[in-house]
Amino acid sequence: MTTTKAQRVVFGETLVELIDQNPRVLVLDGDLANSTRADIVANARPERFFEMGIAEQNMAGVAAGLATLGFIPFISTFAAFSAKRDLDQIRVVIAQPGLHVIITGAYSGILTGKTGKTHQSVEDITIFRAMPNMTVIAPADDVEVRKAMYALVYDLDGPAYLRLTRDPYKTIFDDSYRFQIGKGVVLADGEDVALIGTGEQTVRCLEAADLLAAEGIHAYVLHLPTIKPLDEQAIIYAAQRTGRVVTAEDHTILGGLGGAVAETLGEHYPTPMKRVGWRDVYGESADNNALLEKYGLTPRHIAEAAKALMR
Amino acid sequence: MKPLTPQRLQELKEIAARVRARVLLAVHHAGAGHVGGPLSCADMLVALYFHILNIDPDRPNWEDRDRFILSKGHSTIALYTVLAERGYFPLEELFTFDAIDSRMQGHPDMTKTPGIDMSSGSLGQGLSPGLGMALGARLLGKSFRTYVILGDGESQEGQVWEAAFVAARYRLDNLTAILDYNGLQQYGWRNAPGEHMLTPIENPAQKWQAFGWHVIETDGHDMAAFIAAVEEAKSTHGKPTIIIAHTVKGRGVSFMEDQYEWHARVPTQEELSVALAELGQSDLLAVSQGGN
Numbered sequence: 001m002t003t004t005k006a007q008r009v010v011f012g013e014t015l016v017e018l019i020d021q022n023p024r025v026l027v028l029d030g031d032l033a034n035s036t037r038a039d040i041v042a043n044a045r046p047e048r049f050f051e052m053g054i055a056e057q058n059m060a061g062v063a064a065g066l067a068t069l070g071f072i073p074f075i076s077t078f079a080a081f082s083a084k085r086d087l088d089q090i091r092v093v094i095a096q097p098g099l100h101v102i103i104t105g106a107y108s109g110i111l112t113g114k115t116g117k118t119h120q121s122v123e124d125i126t127i128f129r130a131m132p133n134m135t136v137i138a139p140a141d142d143v144e145v146r147k148a149m150y151a152l153v154y155d156l157d158g159p160a161y162l163r164l165t166r167d168p169y170k171t172i173f174d175d176s177y178r179f180q181i182g183k184g185v186v187l188a189d190g191e192d193v194a195l196i197g198t199g200e201q202t203v204r205c206l207e208a209a210d211l212l213a214a215e216g217i218h219a220y221v222l223h224l225p226t227i228k229p230l231d232e233q234a235i236i237y238a239a240q241r242t243g244r245v246v247t248a249e250d251h252t253i254l255g256g257l258g259g260a261v262a263e264t265l266g267e268h269y270p271t272p273m274k275r276v277g278w279r280d281v282y283g284e285s286a287d288n289n290a291l292l293e294k295y296g297l298t299p300r301h302i303a304e305a306a307k308a309l310m311r
Numbered sequence: 312m313k314p315l316t317p318q319r320l321q322e323l324k325e326i327a328a329r330v331r332a333r334v335l336l337a338v339h340h341a342g343a344g345h346v347g348g349p350l351s352c353a354d355m356l357v358a359l360y361f362h363i364l365n366i367d368p369d370r371p372n373w374e375d376r377d378r379f380i381l382s383k384g385h386s387t388i389a390l391y392t393v394l395a396e397r398g399y400f401p402l403e404e405l406f407t408f409d410a411i412d413s414r415m416q417g418h419p420d421m422t423k424t425p426g427i428d429m430s431s432g433s434l435g436q437g438l439s440p441g442l443g444m445a446l447g448a449r450l451l452g453k454s455f456r457t458y459v460i461l462g463d464g465e466s467q468e469g470q471v472w473e474a475a476f477v478a479a480r481y482r483l484d485n486l487t488a489i490l491d492y493n494g495l496q497q498y499g500w501r502n503a504p505g506e507h508m509l510t511p512i513e514n515p516a517q518k519w520q521a522f523g524w525h526v527i528e529t530d531g532h533d534m535a536a537f538i539a540a541v542e543e544a545k546s547t548h549g550k551p552t553i554i555i556a557h558t559v560k561g562r563g564v565s566f567m568e569d570q571y572e573w574h575a576r577v578p579t580q581e582e583l584s585v586a587l588a589e590l591g592q593s594d595l596l597a598v599s600q601g602g603n
């Protein structure tokens with residue numbers, strides 16, 4: 001693992017690449033471009049960047065209108081707002097008609113740069129997963145952000161939610177990585193316990209697997225960048241292989257990745273589980289390490305959940 | 312637009328009377344639906360689909376067609392009726408309104424009905440996709456125009472004003488909003504006991520002007536005046552236009568006019584007969600029996 005670019009920077013850079021290849025791609029911004037880094041497009045390709053102001057409901061509708069003409073709009077604001085401020089608009093004019101609009105949620109999860117609970121999105125995965133027609137993607141690193149954006153433009157013809165993070169963390173994939181919508185990725189094999197992560201928490205699952213290995217526990221690590229449609233087979237296989245499952249997400253454990261995995265295993269292969277994530281609480285402002293520690297999101301917390309299952 | 316000859320105007324009026332009758336027949340048949348709002352905008356829909364819009368019923372997805380969004384989606388039965396009269400689908404299909412598996416959904420569904428350019432039904436949302444279409448037309452270098460009908464009650468939604476602001480900011484003169492200014496909504500405010508319910512959107516002209524729009528006020532039941540207003544909108548440059556159309560909810564049937572109770576009430580057989588007689592469309596009653 002090496003240090004990495006922030007997901008949001010890759011988001012802006014990849015948009016420029018996509019715009020250069022595909023004149024139908026454009027970006028709508030809710031007055032946050034210099035945070036979400038959609039400003040990279042505003043500077044490099046201003047003719048494909050449209051400021052919509054602090055008016056998210058209208059932004060969603062404008063994207064829908066553009067999509068009916070064959071454009072592929074990315075709407076860009078913070079995850080905390082994109083999932084909720086314009087939820088009914090997304091439902092009625094994007095999801096129900098099945099229009100190809102990519103809703104991006106920047107600054108997702110708890111690490112939002114000391115802005116606190118109003119800016120932390122705890123429930124966006126749950127909300128978008130519950131919405132028929134919606135694809136939900138949470139990449140683990142910068143490489144995957146770029147690959148996922150290509151897939152969302154070229155391999156999909158419908159609405160999607162792309163969940164992104166603010167701060168650089170670690171790169172786990174290299175350029176040979178092949179991203180496929182709806183497919184899980186096995187990152188480590190082991191027979192004692194399965195760690196299933198989404199978004200950046202997959203990186204912490206790998207770190208947790210290292211902690212466990214030091215104690216002689218062999219973890220299977222499954223990354224689920226697509227939370228919907230869910231790779232049920234990959235989940236069931238992980239459970240069959242290990243008999244114990246820990247999920248990890250920077251998100252509420254209610255209805256997010258943990259909920260989705262529990263639903264799948266409950267129906268197809270009941271397996272003892274622990275869900276690592278926000279435990280039905282709102283957050284607060286603090287630096288990243290303090291937040292991860294207090295809200296139970298570190299590799300150590302994931303490893304402890306695994307060990308609790310082994311007792 | 313073709314010239315509006317007296318003969319053509321007479322034809323449009325006759326179509327509108329028929330549309331009103333068919334709206335009532337369909338709602339009666341379905342046993343559900345809205346009445347007041349559809350009758351309020353019926354004349355404007357006929358003027359749009361039979362005279363103003365550049366469309367082709369045989370090619371509902373023709374790229375260069377003018378776009379239309381009924382933001383006050385609860386009035387969709389009027390739009391379906393106009394689309395059927397215009398030849399988008401058979402008139403008999405109107406009797407499937409609200410039935411299982413029907414293309415005639417309770418609110419406009421662009422995935423189901425030929426000729427519907429945008430889904431709606433949750434009020435306040437239609438102007439924004441219209442803005443997107445107008446902006447997209449400009450990007451594509453296309454000359455089609457986009458029209459959106461808004462309700463006056465609907466205009467209480469904040470999103471309408473978000474869109475108003477942004478459309479003016481982008482100077483979208485290929486976008487025309489039409490306010491169905493009938494003074495009633497579903498329940499509204501009662502000013503005094505016994506007084507009927509009012510939609511208190513005061514001075515919409517001033518409001519839209521302040522948001523940077525070109526404003527035209529007209530009578531929404533005077534088709535010649537309405538068509539002239541659209542002509543003016545088309546020749547207005549540098550800003551979007553709103554036509555504030557003064558209308559009467561339930562227009563065309565004496566006992567439904569300006570009665571908030573008729574927002575969404577199903578006419579009885581008796582009321583239907585009287586209404587069709589008033590509209591001069593009693594012959595259509597036979598159709599309804601056949602349609603059953």
Ligand SMILES: Cc1ncc(C[n+]2csc(CCOP(=O)(O)OP(=O)(O)O)c2C)c(N)n1
Pocket residue numbers: 347348349351383385432433434435461462463464465466491493495496497498510560574
């Ligand atoms: C967001 C939303 N809230 C409430 C409703 C329920 N509703 C349907 S029609 C209506 C009144 C609309 O009044 P107006 O816009 O004035 O339309 P019109 O008078 O032409 O019927 C209401 C409240 C809705 N469809 N959407």
Ligand SMILES: [Mg+2]
Pocket residue numbers: 462463464491492493494495496510
């Ligand atoms: Mg009204």
